[in-house]
Amino acid sequence: GDGEKFGLGRTATPDEVAAWDIDVRPDGKGLPEGHGTVAEGEVLFTDNCAACHGDFGEGVGRWPVLAGGQGTLKDDRPEKTVGSYWPYLSTVYDYVRRAMPFGNARSMTNDEVYALTAYILYLNDIVTDEDFELSKENFTSIHLPNEANFIEDGRAEEPFNERKAEPCMSNCKDSAVEITMRARILDVTPGRANDDEGAGAGSVD
Amino acid sequence: GDGEKFGLGRTATPDEVAAWDIDVRPDGKGLPEGHGTVAEGEVLFTDNCAACHGDFGEGVGRWPVLAGGQGTLKDDRPEKTVGSYWPYLSTVYDYVRRAMPFGNARSMTNDEVYALTAYILYLNDIVTDEDFELSKENFTSIHLPNEANFIEDGRAEEPFNERKAEPCMSNCKDSAVEITMRARILDVTPGRANDDEGAGAGSVD
Amino acid sequence: AAAFGGAAFSGAAGAGESDPLITEVQDWNRYLGAGVQAAPYGVPSAHEAHVVRRDVEWLTASTESSVNFTPLHALDGIITPNGLCFERHHGGVADIAPADHRLMINGLVDKPLVFTMADLMRFPRENRVYFLECAANSGMEWRGAQLNGCQYTHGMVHCVMYTGVPLKTLLDEAGIKTNGKWVLAEGADAAGMTRSIPMEKALDDCLVAFKMNGEALRPEQGYPLRLCVPGWEGNMWVKWLRRLEVGDEPWQQREETSKYTDLLANGKARRFTWVMDPKSVITSPSPQMPIAHGKGPLVVSGLAWSGNGRIKRVDVSIDGGRNWTTARIDGPSFSKALHRFYLDIDWDGSDLLLQSRALDEHGFYQPTKNALRAERGENSIYHNNSIQTWHVKEDGTVENVEVS
Amino acid sequence: AAAFGGAAFSGAAGAGESDPLITEVQDWNRYLGAGVQAAPYGVPSAHEAHVVRRDVEWLTASTESSVNFTPLHALDGIITPNGLCFERHHGGVADIAPADHRLMINGLVDKPLVFTMADLMRFPRENRVYFLECAANSGMEWRGAQLNGCQYTHGMVHCVMYTGVPLKTLLDEAGIKTNGKWVLAEGADAAGMTRSIPMEKALDDCLVAFKMNGEALRPEQGYPLRLCVPGWEGNMWVKWLRRLEVGDEPWQQREETSKYTDLLANGKARRFTWVMDPKSVITSPSPQMPIAHGKGPLVVSGLAWSGNGRIKRVDVSIDGGRNWTTARIDGPSFSKALHRFYLDIDWDGSDLLLQSRALDEHGFYQPTKNALRAERGENSIYHNNSIQTWHVKEDGTVENVEVS
């Protein structure tokens, strides 16, 4: 680093870095010391997580589903869970520690997060033994089933992105254009008269 | 006018134009039929205007002064009134009719505005007879004393606006610069501790 | 026919009759209105109470992890007023006093640093206009026309002028080690939001911003500090920014694995799909902005943007994409900012199938909905930049439709 | 010395000590904040409550004919948020429902016309960024340094992006007769505000605007319709615009005779002084923005503008005008808009006499206060574009001063 220096800010202390540097990577970088079993995780999950995510990670109401859905990724309505979709276990540890339980983040100890992560593996049939203990040591030996299905951004190679031709300007379709679908039919627009028609479909993430 | 036409809007009716086209120019264009005397104006002024502008147009508190101030335009604190400053009487008629009394605009009849205008002339010693009647007919014969002292924008000819030279960049002053005046001394900034030091000077128009 | 304008607005006098709104002195022309300082921080007219952000309640389980939408249909130009910039939170709006905020830089740097807000105000600043679009904008339309209004179909975008310090300046201050290839940006909110950003982008045009449209960031936009990642998906623009870690690998955080990856029809999922593709939408007429004035002159207006740079051209079709006319882009054309376009037409009063198609300076343009689906299926959620169709009916009402 | 930044912001841990704001989990990192839609139309953080328009009570007899000031010291960039644009009214804020508003064109035209707001929305629109400065801005400083803060000395200026219809388009619709040389613009407020505008300007760049910064005009800025007269004094930008009359002579209205004429020392008064001269002010440091961080890197920032066009250059002096350094103009440079400049210096902690001097693209620059007074005296009220001096003291406090 030999960019310009202004001499602003101050050196971060080791304690400060430790307090905030809690991210965990797939290669295990950032994992803290600790361990926890599926059985311990089950208790913790029931007490702290199940109200939203369901006893079996099936999700209550619109709260996120955490388990199941394997084999659904090509379906009309895929169910994307840790077991069916997530590529890396490190993300579970990292995310639960930083953001869960929703509304009381940063309240679980490192051991508790190991136990919860183990239990989420168990709910997804990735480990099957209730006595299984997840720890810093064995963590990177666990691989999630869908890891191989993540690919790089391929948008530049899509036909309409190849920039071979200027887009068509006239007589671009052989026959007159027909309407094939109307939002009115499944009108879920808030604040309209027929709001009680019920909820629409889709999610923002 | 042969610019592009969109065919938008509609023709204004004569009544509509009459309702809004109340402006008056120095050449008398826009003056309505009507008339009013100084004496009538005095009564109207006392009832509708004097609470703010004072019985003699001298201004109550910070409300505008309408009379006096002749010969003060070169003073440290000029008093700019209809008599001392305004170039055209038409402006008095136009403005009183459109905007006065403050808080109840458009409430005076055309005759009343003639009378009030006559009275403001009287307060400024431009007419001296209480029986003087101002009317559409004699209006343009009255000239205000300061008319000749309005000149065109001369800023382009000011030395610093002549663009003869690039502004000086270094050693632009012979000696070190001295502070000659501080705002602190007459601190009138609102919301500061010494707000009770009293009001400052100047106006925004 | 155009006389007196739209019924919704008009005082409705007949031909040749005088309008009493003109011939009678109105209250606002006679009595004093509110004085200065009635609102030291001003607010819109009560007559504009309908111009607000709106959410879609069924979409999320809680308002703290949710989204609302910019009322694009009611806006013009390219600047979004701060109070109308859509919100997207994952743990609600963090309420942070600037004096209590810290920014840390750690990881593969010569010297880990902590900055106060006051420290950050001492670095050289820059001002830049950028759009911010959520990758999930139009995500609810993948399976077909669903929501009736561009506020809902396209309202997860806004565009403001930011003031801040280039991210490069701050990274240089800490000193990037030669193996530093990625930057993790982290928020101070209850979601502890994190995203991995490749170093090339971090050093290119990212900005650590503290002001938007001249004033302090709004709380819901990350007050007191947010990262700007121009042209890239909004989730990366970490709000309440508190930490930047330099590393040699991406972190594979939850928002770049579970979320913000694009599931294709074949079950594969694209990751690190950062750039927001060229996109446009006609904001008026649109379902929330029907035509009230009948046939004759009609202003067709919309927005176009591209994460690749400037918009070069916007074409508009009134026949569902058979024929296109190039629209007029008006106002500033900044790279990675919204562009405003207009097509001024003489409406004959018949049905229209209105579409717009943005073309950016690198030659990328918007695909049709069907072309996009043919490549990706319907499960991608993110990066739906396909061409939107509005059906304008003879009565001037407008519907969100799909066409053959 | 710069460690931990300004005392006003810092959590004040000693050297080597850890900051509990970092080592302890803070509430905003743990508990959920407000959800979306907490404010459908968003407002600034409560921590920014001091950033508001302010008035000077002794200045006027009533708030309905009065002024307040933009908090320039707290802003950055070139866009003024709508809620902070200074107010100037002559009869209070007219409250007009858009459906009740009419615009009439009469006088020397082929056909007198009445438009509804809906009619106006059907003409081709344009988007442009302009500053608006009251001719009386800095008017209270003619007789010497008086008010301690750039909000008060220079705060009667703002800069927004307008959307509207060129005035020329509307005049063409009515058809200007060949002897039409002037346009009277009239407001619908209780002041019935009127100004005469020469036809050349009316046909050049005037805009009849209905939006500012993307949304509807604010009530205090003329909702639903205002005239923009770019580069010319703010009073001409008639708010609540209801009528345009074409004539062959100027009208000599009250605001162009009694007011907005510039009394010189010799008793003569200039009239029709429309253009706002090149001007600038350092917004930080300034009396309301003292330096809290001690010596070292210091961002000197300010605004410059000219009614003639673009700003070409801004020079900054730290020694009261003896020596000048050219500042960096950052962000967009639009004609007749605010320009943001910065000078990044290393402050040695000693007294400064800070000045800025704007130079526009036509070669016009700001005079010193004394040069201006030598030409005009002290009674002009309007058009004070002279160079402002701030005295920065060793303790970082700043005062409005005048220098030799």
Ligand code: HEC
């Ligand atoms: C009050 C409701 C609630 C509770 C209790 C809760 N969660 Fe969550 N959880 C959520 C919400 C809401 C999200 C999504 C947040 C977002 O949108 O960013 C989530 C997301 C998750 C995710 C990521 C899901 C995905 O598909 O990306 C995991 C894993 C998770 N929670 C685990 C847990 C665990 C473990 C606990 C208990 C320690 C817990 N949650 C407690 C509401 C809850």
Ligand code: HEC
């Ligand atoms: C409630 C207070 C009030 C009353 C009553 C009032 N005025 Fe005024 N008058 C004002 C104010 C305030 C102004 C300046 C308005 C502005 O700033 O635009 C003013 C301005 C004027 C001016 C222009 C002064 C100048 O120097 O530009 C004239 C002339 C005038 N008034 C005449 C009248 C007459 C005639 C009446 C009665 C019919 C009247 N006023 C009643 C408050 C009042």
Ligand SMILES: [Ca+2]
């Ligand atoms: Ca780390």
Ligand SMILES: [Ca+2]
């Ligand atoms: Ca069990």
Ligand SMILES: [Ca+2]
């Ligand atoms: Ca509905």
Ligand SMILES: [Ca+2]
């Ligand atoms: Ca007239």
Ligand SMILES: [Ca+2]
């Ligand atoms: Ca008498």
Ligand SMILES: [Ca+2]
């Ligand atoms: Ca004071």
Ligand SMILES: [Co+2]
């Ligand atoms: Co993406």
Ligand SMILES: [Co+2]
């Ligand atoms: Co002037």
